[in-house]
Amino acid sequence: MSISPTKPVERQLPTEEARDLLTLTRELVERELLPRAAADEAEGRFPRDVFRTLGSAGLLGLPYPERHGGGEQPYEVYLQVLEELAAGWLAVGLGVSVHTLSCHALATFGSEELKQRLLPGMLGGDQLGAYCLSEPQSGSDAAALRTSAVRDGDAYTVNGTKAWITHGGVADFYSAMVRTGQEGAGGISALLVAGDTPGVSAAPPERKMGMKSSPTAQIHFDGARVPADRLIGEEGQGFAIALSALDSGRLGIAACATGVAQAALDHAVEYARTRRQFGRPIADFQGLSFMLADMATQIEAGRALYLAAARRRDAGLSFTKEAAMAKLFCTDAAMRVATDAVQVLGGYGYTQDYPVERYMREAKVLQIVEGTNQIQRMVIGRRLTGGNGR
Structure with a gap:
């Protein structure tokens, strides 16, 4: 049974554009999220179409520069959009947050050439990202990660397993932290891995207490070759x-x-x-x-x-x-x-x-x-x- 929520939260927003953005978000929540959230959660259906709708509305790249396809909104505004989405359906709100997180490495530390080549597609709505840091034996102690990336000519060969990956198995790209050097934080680098790379596969989704519409799975890298130009920043900068x-x-x-x-x-x-x-x-x-x-x-x-x-x-x-x-x-x-x-x-x-x-x-x-x-x-x-x- 559904109960109509009380009046919307009153918000102090810096610009008229931001106020229009919140109005648009609330309309999308009412039309696209609330009518289906309970049923899709009960059945464990991933709402990929909703993310495409949000992308076409410009909501998947809000804090990033317009020149790369983003919305160039302050974080103060982006987070309030996120709150509205999560109030309607957490799987969607959290999914947008994870996608934004997965774009951060390239948008903040990538070369201008790589940004111009890849970011518009990542921020435009057709692609959905995932962030790969945790592993089965390294969660809170992230610097102990073991997934290796060995330089081999014009590519890195990646082997290992990432765990607890939101959008695991459905993401179009993975921002992956891998070991390219010695033990510890100084040997970690960041790679942007396409989801359809041969040797990249997903385990069956975890059976969770909640958030059943948001797939969480291990990601396996088995000899996956990632072009060397998809290294974000420099080797050793990943942590x-x-x-x-x-x-x-x-x-x-x-x-x-x-x-x-x-x-x-x-x-x-x-x-x-x-x-x-x-x-x-x-x-x-x-x-x-x-x-x-x-x-x-x-x-x-x-x-x-x-x-x-x-x-x-x-x-x-x-x-x-x-x-x-x-x-x-x-x-x-x-x-x-x-x-x-x-x-x-x-x-x-x-x-x-x-x-x-x-x-x-x-x-x-x-x-x-x-x-x-x-x-x-x-x-x-x-x-x-x-x-x-x-």
Whole structure:
């Protein structure tokens, strides 16, 4: 069963163009996402056509330069678009965030020739990307990755396995971190690998608790030959490229988490207004209204945190600590809010007739992806104390 959400979030946007962009996004969410999200999630259908629609609307390259096919929007605007998409369907919002992350290496560190040759196709909507950093034995300790790339003439021969890859098996290109040198961070490089490269294959998708419309799979490289001109930056620069991408990607996760939390709150509020017990709406009972107030406060605080970090990024300031704080706070808040939304709906909240149980299952993964929240605390702590470590 679906409940109409409450009025849209009021947003402060810097330009008329940005306001039009948010209006377009909301229209696409209403028309393309909400009518099918629950059914496609239940069946595990990947909405590839939705990403093409978003691409044709210019939403797959928002933070990148217009000269390369992007929208040249501030991160402050892009993240609010992402929040709206995630509120409608997390698989789509997170998918756009991952695609943006997968374009970051080329857009930020690639040569101008490679940007002009490849970025327009990557940002135009016909292609969808994936980001390959984690491996079966190296998750949080990303510098321990083992997938090797050996230079052989005009190509690299790549062997190894990447794990937990969003869009694994359906992506058109993979931004892959590989080992070209010695052990440790200094031996890692970044390659842009076409999805149809011989020797690149995907394992069956992982069987997940939520996010079933978003395929997550291991990617195997078995003697895959990648042209040497698809090296991003220089050999040995890959770990720095990966961390740079993750700083921005964590803001994307924070925005997605805020969208999920907002959707859960909207459904909880509307249910509390219409559900009557003891002769009046349950929203009138103080115990429940206080719960809704706490949920709303956490959402507003998280939104303010991720937007403040985005403005630092847009201003060219360091935002590593702020991105980690936003990812940590927003995803923890989303888990609390979604769980409380189930409680507000009582027994109905535990059924698939209402979407809040799905929000609760989806919120959990946001505390894990792109650096667990324990890793975020390590990043924040080291920035505060000047501690060393990867």
